Structures are given as structure tokens and as C-alpha cells.
Amino acid sequence: MGIGIENLTVTYGAENVISGLSLDIPEGCFFTLLGPSGCGKTTLLRTIAGFVPAAGGTIRFGGQDVTRLPPHKRAIGMVFQDYALFPDKTVNQNVAYGLHARGEKGPTVTGKLTEALERVGLGHLGDRHPAELSGGQRQRVALARALVIKPAVLLMDEPLSNLDAKLRVQIRETITELQRESNITTVFVTHDQEEALSMSDLIGVMNKGAVEQLGSPQEIYSAPRTAYVADFVGAANRLSTRISLAGDGMVSAELCGARILATDARTGGGTEGILILRPETLHLSRDPDPARQTLPATVKSRQYLGARTSYRLHLAGDIQVVADLHGPGHDGFQPGETVSLGIDPSQARVIAA
Amino acid sequence: MTGTLCSPWFWISALALALLSLFVLYPLLNVLTASFTGEGPNGWSRLIATPRYLQAIQNTLILATTVTVVATLIGVPLAYVTARYSFAGKSLIALLPLITLVIPEVIAAQTWLMMLGNNGLITRALRDIGIRLPSFYGWFGLITSMSFIYYTYVYIGVVAAIGKFDAQLEEAAQSLGTSPARSRLKVMVPVILPAILASALLVFTMTVGNFAISMILSHRLPLLSVVTYQAAVAEGASDITMQSTLASVSVLIVMAVLFLNRWVVARGRYEIVQGRGARPQPLRGLKGAAVALAAGLVVLISLLPLISIILGAFTQARGPVMQWGNWTFANLERVFVTAPQPLINSLTYAGVATGLSIAFSAIVSYVVVKKPNIFTPFVDYISAVPLALSGTVLGVALLATFHGGWLPLSGTATIIVLAYVIRRMPFGMRNGQATLHNIPNSLEEASISLGVPPVRTFFKVVLPVMLPAIAAAAVLTWTTTVAELSASILVYSGGRETLPIQVFRLIDSGLMAYASAYGLVLVAVILIPIIVAAKLFRIDVFAAK
CATH class of the missing domain: 2.40.50.140 (Nucleic acid-binding proteins)
Incomplete structure (x- = not known):
């Protein structure tokens, strides 16, 4: 389902971090929030997730108003910069965690688990603990864990920034592929223009808590409308x-x-x-x-x-x-x-x- | 705001603040104000008018200074040779922190008496060959026994600092033309000085607050903790005004030291140097033998209590007279069969206190670190207050506050458990907060994003990750509460004796054999969980310290 943001305001203390932001992300879209650190992109993502409360405005998932819904009821899948795998649980337990939380049991869980791990190419590592995996493997587990619950929207907070350059390109492809297959509306946060340009259907370049330009990667790069966008992208x-x-x-x-x-x-x-x-x-x-x-x-x-x-x-x-x-x-x-x-x-x- | 009021964390922090205010802040304020209130002249004018009290303060300060100097003089060189050199028997020194942990002060004091007291083993042996030692009661005994316990704190603090010291700095100094010995002095000493000062101040406050050794060895020498205790348990009515005044003095001394500590830390312009520590160099030949011998002697003296209580526990005695060489199980039989109540009490009180302290620390430190609100800074500050209170002061405070009144707890088992929890909770909180700072918020958010509500997330994700640290803290809490004496001896009543109280009372009556037996069981009760934790669960208890 698509994401509709209307007149959103987010405050930290007395300060408006985001004021009056409106944005429509169509269903199945790979949407990237691009901007330097401190531009408000992570805050916007965390507000969509529900970890940061909205001071005003509405957020809708496919028409349903989720603004006041706590994060655990929003049916989101989230991938974090530091992977956030549960260190005391195995890969299998990590991926099955969300399924168990939904009350699923037995063979259904096993089936979905196997499929999810196969899709990220980690079918053989189910019994390992996160500490025994490489950075790239960890991020794949995190991806499988977020996708296995078939979330309404997938939210990713700089998921590639802790990986080295070669792995980054690899995982980039994995993420794009999985997103196209599952057709889950995705919000991806990054400060890396190359990631944004190569992966997205739609990019929102953020500056000081506002989306400065919204457009396809081609539009953003070749037709920047502001000096800020021109400067930041390329x-x-x-x-x-x-x-x-x-x-x-x-x-x-x-x-x-x-x-x-x-x-x-x-x-x-x-x-x-x-x-x-x-x-x-x-x-x-x-x-x-x-x-x-x-x-x-x-x-x-x-x-x-x-x-x-x-x-x-x-x-x-x-x-x-x-x-x-x-x-x-x-x-x-x-x-x-x-x-x-x-x-x-x-x-x-x-x-x- | 409605969101805040619905949050369970908000109510937990409010409850924590209420409990801390009632059981920490209120008793402390009671002590500080009781010195001014009450009938007759106020406590401070009586303090100044009584030479014995002034003498006690002066003696305490002299004792604390001397012990600090001696303990530093033992601890720093020992730390240096251990960090920088390898020699025969070095691994024994690694046992030092364990030894201080498992031997309660009351038992250490007892041991010194059994060795060097008027009827001690060494005293008698030397007397037989015509050498008369000075009396161990008073300055000689106090300084010797305290220095040989507290030097381990200097050792632990300084050995860590030297280990972190970047050897390249020393090499840099040498490359600039300074001789090795001089470069060490000029480069290393300033860098590890903050660690030395911090541990020295710790020794100072511990000496000021020390109860067990002061009580057993001071004899006629007035000391602050002893006169405070005596004012609190005086025959007839206990003197609330005077005991509060004396406790206030002790609080003021410790606060002065804490401020000094802050000032030293703030003044130190040195960053903690993180670098490649030096590889220990082997010491061979005469030098190596001398170092091994000196270090071995220090460790042996630290181990002496353990040896002597094992001997004492199995030695026959008629009243106070030890019949060395005649073995028996009668003493231990008394501990387990004839009079097992102290053992049962200790296990019960320390068990309950450990459970409460760990549960409180885990949940409250979680709220303080991860769910801050308007209450949490106060919770954080007040939970650190007991660090500045000696056991005696805490005992006096609890006694003055919960003796009668609307919450009459004195003499109950509850107040003993309360004293245990209050004394250990700051360490649990510190440990919990340190652990939680290392758990990224994203872990919880990942769980929540997968559909698990916040409170269940705490139990399913955060708690399991905290568990090893909590287990280590639990073992440490257990070992220290089981050994607690100075606060519990003020608030207990007949029939609620714990092992340390029983040992203390038996020493007071001169019944060393029984005291040894109870002491040996006490050491076992302390040691067993440490061994189980280390062997079965691979938990490093000292990581939690």
C-alpha cells in the first residue's frame, strides 16, 4: 500500500524538525530520502515507523490513518544501519521472531523461514549466531527478518553504510531485486547519492526538514531545481x-x-x-x-x-x-x-x- | 502528555523515585537534621565539648591517611611489576581481587588476632624464644591489617591504568634522549597518577567507614565508626542526637573526599591514553627471585585469613583457649546442627536482597538509560547516594528513621534486607546502566517493528541480552551482602543474627574456634557461587565490578 503524508510536523523540544511536510509515495514504489546528516531524513523515516511522534498532520498507509498508532501495530518492516540483530538468538530465531509475534506456529513458520533465508542466499546459516556472520550476511538476515512478515511498508535506515564498497554494491542489488519481487512500498534513507540514483523509483532530496525536490533519479540528477539539489547530487x-x-x-x-x-x-x-x-x-x-x-x-x-x-x-x-x-x-x-x-x-x- | 501518563515506564520511574526517597533520602535527611533537634544541647555543641569524640575524629583521619599511604606504597609497586614484568608465581597475584572479595573484613580482623593477638600463634611462638611483640590492639594492628586488605584496591585500579598506558610514549621519551628510568618517571607517572589518586581516595573513604576491623582491633582507641556504633547501641536508650551527629561527621568527610576526587579528575588534563600496552618483560636471576619473593609474601599475607580460619575451624577449644594440634568437627557441627540459625538467616536475607537489588537495578537502570523522563535524573542521583554512606551511617539512619513511628521496621528481617539492598543497589545500577549503554536502541526498535509491544520487547530482547551482566552482578551482590556487617549489626535483633554478626559476636566473646567455623562457612557461602558462575556459566564476576 502507498504512504500518504499530509502536513506533517515533528518537534524536538521547542524546535520544529519537520514542519508541514506533505508527500505521497505510490504503492510498490522504491522511495529514497536523500540528504546530508541532520537534514531530517531519519526523523521522517522514524516518524513513519512511529518511533518519533508526529506533533501535527497525518500519516496514512493505504488510506488508513496510522498517525496515532504505536509502531508495533503499524505492520512495518524495518532494517537498521547497525543491523539490530538479536545477539542472543540464532539466525533462524531472529527471522522467525516476527512470525512468532504474529502467533504463527509450526510448519507455517518453518516454511516461511526457509523461503526467506533462501531468498537472501543464507539458507545454510540458520543455526549461526549473529556474531558468527560477516557484515554483509548480517544485513541479509536483517532484510529477511523484515520481509518475512510481509510488512505493509518496508523502512530502511542507511542499511548499507556499515558495509565496504564492494559488498554495498552486492547488497544494493539484493535489496532492489527483493523489493521488485515483493512489490512492497519501500522508504530508503541514505546520504549516498549513488545508492539513491541506482536503486530508486522516486527520490526526495531533503534539506532542513523539507523535501526540496521530488523526482525520478534522472530528473534529480539532470534537472536539479535548486542549487542545493544540484550541489548535493553530483x-x-x-x-x-x-x-x-x-x-x-x-x-x-x-x-x-x-x-x-x-x-x-x-x-x-x-x-x-x-x-x-x-x-x-x-x-x-x-x-x-x-x-x-x-x-x-x-x-x-x-x-x-x-x-x-x-x-x-x-x-x-x-x-x-x-x-x-x-x-x-x-x-x-x-x-x-x-x-x-x-x-x-x-x-x-x-x-x- | 497523555502518552507519557499511559507509559508503564513513567509509573515505574515514579515508583522508583518514591522508594528511593523513602528509604535513602528520608533516612539520610533524618540523620543530618537529628543532630540539631532533640532535647538538650544540640549534637554539634556536645561534639565539640566532648574530648573523646574529637579524639575519635582526629584518630580516624590519622588512621585513614596512614593506611592510604601504606596501601598505596604496597599496591603501586605490585601493580607495576605485575603489569610490566613476568616472573615466577605471577599468576598467583591475579588471585588478589578474588581474595579481597571472598574474605569478609571481620574474618580478616579475626585472623590477625589469631596470629598476632595477645594469645596469637606468632605472638606465642616469638614469646617462647624471648621476643615480645607490641600489642596488636591499637595503631599497630589497625594500620597493618587495613593496609594489607585495602592495598588490593590500589593494585586493581593501578594495574588497569598501567595496562592501558601506551608504551610508545615511554619509547618516545627514550628516543628523545632520556634514560629509561627517568623517562618512566617523567612520562608514566603523570599519566597513571589519576588512577593512583582515585584508588587512594577510595581506600581513604573505606578506612573512614570501616567498622569490623576498627571495632575488633581499636580496643581503647576511639574511632569515628566505633563511637558512632557505641552511641547507637548504648545501654539503655540509644542516643539519637549524638549518633546522628557522629554519622553526619562521617558523611561530611566522605563528601569532602568525593569533591576532592571530582576536582582531581576535572583538573587532570590527561586523556586516558589508549594504546599498545607494553609486553611484560621476563625478570630472571636475583632480581626475578627478589620480586617473586616480595610479591609472594604480599599474596601470602593476604591469603593468611583463609588458612587460619580453616585451621581454627577444625581445632578443639575450651572456651577461649585454642588447643592447637587437636582436631575436631565439633565447631562445624555447631554451625550446621546445634545453632544453624545464623546460616539460615544469612542465606535467606542475602538471597532476598540479591533478588530485589538485581530486579530493581535492572528495571530502573533500563528506565534511566532508555526511557528518560522528568523523574529519571533524580532516580539516577539518589540511587548513587548510598555510595557516600558507610554501613554504620546507613545503619544509624535506618535505625533513627524506622524505629517506631508510622513504619516500625527496626528489629525485623525486612530492615536487614533493606540495609543490604540499599548498600548494594548503587553498584547494580551502575553495572546495569553500563550494560544498557552498550545495547543499541535499534535492537528494541527492531523487535517493536516486528510487532512486539514495548514491555514484552523488554523481556524478550533486552533482558536476554543483559542476562550475562545481570548474572555477574547477582553473584557480586550475593558475595557482598552475605558479608555485610556494619549496617546489619545496628538494625538486627536477637534471633536474626547473620553469619558475619555471629562471627563478630563470637570474636567479641573470645570464642575463636566457633568464630572460625562460622567464618569458614561464610567464606564457602561466598565462594561457591563465584566458582559455579565461573565454571558453569563462564561468567567473569569481576567484569561487573
Whole structure:
């Protein structure tokens, strides 16, 4: 079932952590709350779970108002950052815990247990204690334990942040697969943009207790509506600029005394804006490319990163821009060199200041 | 707010606060105010007007200072050689904490008397060859016996600090051109100094509060705990004003020491250095033999009580005269058959007190750590108050508060159990809180998210995880309540003697053989649970300390 949040307010003491937040998460959706620590994403998740009381507003699971329902009656499945496996119980006992709490007994439990552990690939480890498992195995048990009870919604609080990089990718795939199979509405909290972009159907980027932008991974990355979102998801050059309308959804932005054409992504009007340039959308050449709009620049420094090279460029008027080059010859420019910076109008976006 | 009032945790913390206020705060306030109230001149002017009381305070302070110095001088070098060197018989030293735990002070005092008292084994042997020892009663006996008990606390505290000390600091000092001995002094001493001071202050407060040894060995020398006890149990009417005044003095001394402790800790700018401890170096040859001999001697002296009560328990006696060399089971027969009431009492009271103390500590520390509300900070503070009260002070407080009045408990079994619980509960609370801080909240939330309500979650998830720590705390609580003397001796009545009280009374009458027999059974009652816990359940009792 879907999750409906309406005008939600959460307070810690006298402080509003979340004020008047509304959000609709469709049934079966893999929804990610993305943001830095302290943005309120975990608080929002814990409010949905019921561990943090709502001071105002409503939370609905598939139409049913659960705002005043204690967490143990909300039919949630929850996966925690530190796994939260019961250390004194075996893997089997951990996974069966929620089934027993629902009064299920005997062969039903055994059947569901076996199936759940098979699905996370741990069928052979049922008699182990959590201390005898690796981090990845523990997180799989936690996942099986949350899913075996067929929860109405699945809530995950940074479940991958304690794992090393390779395992993270593996478990990421497991989680996505299981979620698609079971079609359980899922809320996933993370500060890792790569996790958010690769796993989600829908992302909500959070800032100061509010969802700043809601959209598909593609929208969030390629069409950020605020400087905050642009900055947090992927790297971005942010440049203040004066603009004039150029028609056809385009604006003409003033940059280093020159004017460049860019996509208009503002919500309002005005003559001030911020030009967002993703480093990987920029081009470099020794001579001005007549097919592109270019600006003269000087290479200040560079970092060779194997698959790409990151250049720090100086433009006229002491403006700094980072450009990432991929493909053959990406490391071909040297510090001190004068180059032409190519900007694609469809990739350059102007947002409201 | 309606949510708070519905929460069972809210009511538990309210109940805990009510119980602590009634049984800890109220008696303590009673003691502090009783020194000003009552008929005639107030307690403080009588205190100043009576040389014997002033003498007692002065003696207590001198004794505490001396014992602290001597115990530190024994404990620190012992800790140092144990942490840094390996030598023959080193593993024996690991037994030290166990020895202090299983030998009640009353038995230690008894032993010293049996060895060095007027009719002691060593005294007599030396007298036979013409050497006359000074009387063991008074300063000599008090300082010797207390130092040889309390040095273990210095040892335990300092050996942990040296173990954690980063040997690389010392190496760094040497690499900068300082000689090994000097670098040790300049680098290590400042770092372990807080641990030394903390354990020294602990020894100081324990000496001030000491009852059993003071009572048995002080003889005519007035000491604070002794005169307090005497004021409380004086023939005829007990002197509530005076006993409260003297107890207040003891509270003030301990509070002063606690503040000093806080000040030292706050002033110490050193972080606890977490690092690679030094690998113990083997000591061989003459040096090794000397160290092994010195350490062995210290351990042997600590073990002496155990040996002497075993001997004493099986030795025939006619009245106070021990007939060494003639063995008998008559003494033990008395403990188990003729007069078993003290054993039964001890088992009953300590059993009930352990159960209550553990249940209270587990539930209340859970509420304090995991479900804080407006009451819990007060619960936390008040539950630590008994740490500052010696057994004698607690006994006086309970006696003054529950003697008659609307809750007449004095003389009942309840008040003995109450005294036991109050004395041990702070340790249980500390242990429980430490354990709970290590249990992440997510564990409970996981259980709740799986559909188990909060209170059932506590029993199904939190309690099982706490269980090893609770079991260790239970054993420790048992061993210390069974040995409790100073508070229970003030509040007990005839027929409710416990083992330590019985031993104390028998020593007082000079019946050492019987005292040894009761003492031996007491040690067994203490030791058996420790061994069972260690062997059967692999519980390290000292982890709970």
C-alpha cells in the first residue's frame, strides 16, 4: 500500500524538525530520502515507523490513518544501519521472531523461514549466531527478518553504510531485486547519492526538514531545481549570473563579460539566476571550436583519476570552474595552458537565485 | 502528555523515585537534621565539648591517611611489576581481587588476632624464644591489617591504568634522549597518577567507614565508626542526637573526599591514553627471585585469613583457649546442627536482597538509560547516594528513621534486607546502566517493528541480552551482602543474627574456634557461587565490578 503524508510536523523540544511536510509515495514504489546528516531524513523515516511522534498532520498507509498508532501495530518492516540483530538468538530465531509475534506456529513458520533465508542466499546459516556472520550476511538476515512478515511498508535506515564498497554494491542489488519481487512500498534513507540514483523509483532530496525536490533519479540528477539539489547530487559548478530571456525555453546568461545560452530551469522570473554546470558536461579544446559556444580559460591544476581527469580552470573575472574529461586523451591538458571551455546550452541550466 | 501518563515506564520511574526517597533520602535527611533537634544541647555543641569524640575524629583521619599511604606504597609497586614484568608465581597475584572479595573484613580482623593477638600463634611462638611483640590492639594492628586488605584496591585500579598506558610514549621519551628510568618517571607517572589518586581516595573513604576491623582491633582507641556504633547501641536508650551527629561527621568527610576526587579528575588534563600496552618483560636471576619473593609474601599475607580460619575451624577449644594440634568437627557441627540459625538467616536475607537489588537495578537502570523522563535524573542521583554512606551511617539512619513511628521496621528481617539492598543497589545500577549503554536502541526498535509491544520487547530482547551482566552482578551482590556487617549489626535483633554478626559476636566473646567455623562457612557461602558462575556459566564476576 502507498504512504500518504499530509502536513506533517515533528518537534524536538521547542524546535520544529519537520514542519508541514506533505508527500505521497505510490504503492510498490522504491522511495529514497536523500540528504546530508541532520537534514531530517531519519526523523521522517522514524516518524513513519512511529518511533518519533508526529506533533501535527497525518500519516496514512493505504488510506488508513496510522498517525496515532504505536509502531508495533503499524505492520512495518524495518532494517537498521547497525543491523539490530538479536545477539542472543540464532539466525533462524531472529527471522522467525516476527512470525512468532504474529502467533504463527509450526510448519507455517518453518516454511516461511526457509523461503526467506533462501531468498537472501543464507539458507545454510540458520543455526549461526549473529556474531558468527560477516557484515554483509548480517544485513541479509536483517532484510529477511523484515520481509518475512510481509510488512505493509518496508523502512530502511542507511542499511548499507556499515558495509565496504564492494559488498554495498552486492547488497544494493539484493535489496532492489527483493523489493521488485515483493512489490512492497519501500522508504530508503541514505546520504549516498549513488545508492539513491541506482536503486530508486522516486527520490526526495531533503534539506532542513523539507523535501526540496521530488523526482525520478534522472530528473534529480539532470534537472536539479535548486542549487542545493544540484550541489548535493553530483558535483556542480554554481555561478551567479544576470540573465535575459532568449525564447524557446532558453535564457542568455552573462558570464565573464560574455553571454552564453543556457536552459531556463527557473521556477519564477527575475534577472538574477544561478548557472549550473556539471563538470562532466564541459568540453575542453586548445583552439575555440566554432561548432560550440566557448569561453577562454586557463588550467590552474589537474587531478589525474584514471578513468577521467579533473581540471580546475580559471575564467576571466577570477571565476573558477571544474571540468571533468573522459574518453581518449582526457589527460592531455597541462597546468598553465590556455584553453577553450565549451558549454552545451542544453546541459547548462539556470535556476532561481 | 497523555502518552507519557499511559507509559508503564513513567509509573515505574515514579515508583522508583518514591522508594528511593523513602528509604535513602528520608533516612539520610533524618540523620543530618537529628543532630540539631532533640532535647538538650544540640549534637554539634556536645561534639565539640566532648574530648573523646574529637579524639575519635582526629584518630580516624590519622588512621585513614596512614593506611592510604601504606596501601598505596604496597599496591603501586605490585601493580607495576605485575603489569610490566613476568616472573615466577605471577599468576598467583591475579588471585588478589578474588581474595579481597571472598574474605569478609571481620574474618580478616579475626585472623590477625589469631596470629598476632595477645594469645596469637606468632605472638606465642616469638614469646617462647624471648621476643615480645607490641600489642596488636591499637595503631599497630589497625594500620597493618587495613593496609594489607585495602592495598588490593590500589593494585586493581593501578594495574588497569598501567595496562592501558601506551608504551610508545615511554619509547618516545627514550628516543628523545632520556634514560629509561627517568623517562618512566617523567612520562608514566603523570599519566597513571589519576588512577593512583582515585584508588587512594577510595581506600581513604573505606578506612573512614570501616567498622569490623576498627571495632575488633581499636580496643581503647576511639574511632569515628566505633563511637558512632557505641552511641547507637548504648545501654539503655540509644542516643539519637549524638549518633546522628557522629554519622553526619562521617558523611561530611566522605563528601569532602568525593569533591576532592571530582576536582582531581576535572583538573587532570590527561586523556586516558589508549594504546599498545607494553609486553611484560621476563625478570630472571636475583632480581626475578627478589620480586617473586616480595610479591609472594604480599599474596601470602593476604591469603593468611583463609588458612587460619580453616585451621581454627577444625581445632578443639575450651572456651577461649585454642588447643592447637587437636582436631575436631565439633565447631562445624555447631554451625550446621546445634545453632544453624545464623546460616539460615544469612542465606535467606542475602538471597532476598540479591533478588530485589538485581530486579530493581535492572528495571530502573533500563528506565534511566532508555526511557528518560522528568523523574529519571533524580532516580539516577539518589540511587548513587548510598555510595557516600558507610554501613554504620546507613545503619544509624535506618535505625533513627524506622524505629517506631508510622513504619516500625527496626528489629525485623525486612530492615536487614533493606540495609543490604540499599548498600548494594548503587553498584547494580551502575553495572546495569553500563550494560544498557552498550545495547543499541535499534535492537528494541527492531523487535517493536516486528510487532512486539514495548514491555514484552523488554523481556524478550533486552533482558536476554543483559542476562550475562545481570548474572555477574547477582553473584557480586550475593558475595557482598552475605558479608555485610556494619549496617546489619545496628538494625538486627536477637534471633536474626547473620553469619558475619555471629562471627563478630563470637570474636567479641573470645570464642575463636566457633568464630572460625562460622567464618569458614561464610567464606564457602561466598565462594561457591563465584566458582559455579565461573565454571558453569563462564561468567567473569569481576567484569561487573
